[in-house]
Amino acid sequence: MNRQWRGLGTATAERTGTRHHALTLDGVTREYRPGAVALHPIHLAVPRGRFLAVMGPPGCGKSTLLRCAAGLDRPTAGTVRIGGTELPPLNAAALTRLRRERIGFVFQEHHLVPSLSVAENVSLPLVLGGHSVDGRDLRALTAVGLGDWGGTMPHELSGGQCQRVAIARALVTSPDIVFADEPTGALGPAAAEEVLTLLRQAVDRDGHTVVMVTHDPFAAARADEALFLMRGKLVWRQERPEAADIRRVLKDLDGRTP
Template sequence: MMTQIQSAVLQAEHLSKSFQIEQTGISVIKNVSLEVKAGEFVAIMGKSGSGKSTLLSLLAGLDYPDKGRVLLNQDDLTLMDEEQLALKRQRDMGFVFQSFHLIPTLTVTENVSFPLQIAGLVDDDRVDELLNAVDLNHRRDSLPHQLSGGEKQRTALARALVSKPSIVFADEPTGNLDEKNAQQVMDLLINLQQSFGSALVVVTHDQAVADRADRVITIVDGHTV
């Protein structure tokens, strides 16, 4: 479903990234340029080892490119130090990972509110809104080990959106879920993304996920095609 798309929130210009393995340099991302508009759902696809997760890390400022730059809301992530990047992520980005990355000692409510606490904010109404949206109000006091895989990922979705980010990055968000839970999680992620107006960038190998995107970027041998 095509969402209402506005100006570019993310711009990547001529990104390149290599890794040194023993004495050999491996070029993973090769001169990639792209943009993501506000409210747009973009899927990144490619075979295993094609560089799609590396590209996501560069776009999200989790790693620095060897060449090129990434602009998020016109701020150049490649010029920021780690402290500046951390603040930028708190303010403008949400993250959803295949392995959930929940804090095991925190309840569902505490996990969801964690990004707000890091930023020194309190917004109980926002946390309650997200818990209701992902149908986890009855699990709000549960710890991660007490949750099913689908419940863990729904907690991660709520956490990703609680700070009203400009963009959400998701790396194989359905990779650890069965088909039923995978569909439910994607339904929720897309509905929340559209409701809150965030851009969404999803790395996936699942064609069913890519089919729901506004646009698909395919990575082949480090290039976009």
């Protein structure tokens, strides 16, 4: 197996152009109060059509990194770009519009609106953005294997099916990037495998870009690359990750965490 491991020093930077990148972080830090640093300077460029897993011990900064990258939290310093658009200067309304139209989200909980049908949940980003649905909800549902379930209500679905609807909703706008935060954390093994297969297909078949925070080595092994954080610093990365190797890295990092 052709695997590549790379250790990263605290000052390591990946400074490349943004034309072919879905996401660029340049010196992004997040400090919640003096002395409470959640992220040290992060330099990262994610090419389009890439599946990236972000891992590390609890409290290492994974969720903070995702929130800053997705425009849900403003970094203390540094620059975040989605495609060529720089996020920090945008006002609240512009950020909301960008997240709705150019970013897809899949969380551990599916967050479907219980009073809306499956099709209405999927089309919600289009409707809120003032766009015509034009059958895109059906195409998105078909892509996740639920093309005949549009009229179903969320409470009639299994947890795995609800997460597949959430993936369809995340992809319906053909976003620049999809952020997935522990998307399999609440699922059993079979449903988790279905969700990971759909995310992998979204990258390989449709050219989407996925950044996934996960604690699960088997989930991370479906990605093209795994990044490892410790104490808010990007400390290691692995190309073509395998579950056994990921477990060894996590064990090593956990042993360094006080």
